[in-house]
Amino acid sequence: MGIVKISEQMHENLRLTSGALSRSINAQAEHWLRVGMLAELNPNLAYAEICQLLIQAEQQSVSELLAAVPARAA
Template identity: 55%
Template structure:
């Protein structure tokens, strides 16, 4: 884990968004970083398509969690 320095203004925007989305500040920042990376790698995809791609990339870990509960 590392430390990322960001402006106070951006930190405030992350704080607001994290509250609205019921995420921690770190989780919100990580989400935006992932989405930004996906958007740069897939510039023709819409936001919904990027979300789908992100959800599918995490599907393996969710399936493992579900099988551990059964």
């Protein structure tokens, strides 16, 4: 984990948005970073498409995690 210095205005934007969307400030910043990174890598995608990609990636991660957990005997 590292430290990222941001402007006071950006921090205020994060604080307001994180409160409105029930996220921590760090979670909101990470969301914006992920969306921005995907937007730069895929300039042809709309915001909604980027969000769908993030949801699909999360679903795949959860599925892989569940597949790795050994089944319990009943």
